[in-house]
Amino acid sequence: MLGSLEDAKVLAGGQSLIPLLNFRLARPAHLVDINRIPSLDRIYERDGGVGVQALARQAAVEDSDVVARVCPLLAEAMRLVAHRVIRNRGTVCGSLAHADPASEIPAVLLALGGHVTVRSARGERVVPVGDLFRGVFETTLARDELLTEAWFPAVPGAYAITEESRRHGDFAIAGVVRAGDRLALFGVAGTPVLADPKQPTQGLHPSADLEASPEFRLHLVKALTQRVFAA
């Protein structure tokens, strides 16, 4: 269906897409609402990690026993994603497909080295997280492809996620995710990026906006990295 429609957008949780529609910032010709597809909301253990299907709400992931046991980093990250009322609708896979550079979930997937499964009428393929994000709000998915599942590997050892924002639930000015020895940053580049924990700001050129200057963002990256690796 996605392949047959010109200018179609997938509507899952809608917590990012509908604000864009309300402001007429996005004006797709068609919306394909996937919410009524049965059994696409599973959260389950597989291959030493957690599979999160396209319609699994962020609140369900936050409350999931499987996630708490296998990948507690993901559960911890949920609490930083907007507010519970938003998480009641918003989906994990939707956040990945939306690819907001300030979003926590893409950075968690990157830190863990997970992957996503995408499907179209042409078949199914697995996209490693390193090949998923192309730019600001941009993924490498083709327009006829639906992101059907994300796979988060079990956390290898110590983990933490922390961010700086004006208020709890606001977009992050800068954030860091630790998964074992791996460090991923968000809010400081066009996509989430992996960084060297010893030199986390190397090669970074964050942009300025009303919230923060590039220098302040670099400072935050250093300070937050120290914090997550101190534990």
Add this chain to the structure above:
Amino acid sequence: MKVNGVPYPAPSDHRRLLSDHLRHDLGLTGTHVGCEHGVCGCCTVLLDGAPVRSCLMLAVQAEGHEVATIEGLAAVGAPLHAVQQAFHECHGLQCGFCTPGFVMTVVGLLRQHPNPTPEQVKEGIAGNLCRCTGYASIRRAVHRAAELSQQ
């Protein structure tokens, strides 16, 4: 969809937001519309018992689901719902514009955490904006509502 237990016909306009459908088509104007992009929390309603932003859903998406609005918490003339009573007692409102959204959010919060800690209350109402009270009286009201709910 059912709204406050009453079945209503499907919305005729597929582009209609649930918030606009409730207000303009069903006349349930207790659900307020502030920012229309999910930031202010005024339009919060319950969808199958969980609080959601009605401005971030299309009305057609609520087909086959149960919606609860502020009008459904207590019938006219009946005693107030525990959360409404608590807001009344603790002066958790002044102008009242944000109040329906706060009340529906708190109904959901207390289902998740019947005895919320101060931290859970702070986090639980962080997605609702109030320009009058300064939030202290609202936080008190949430704790009072938890007490009243258990009586």
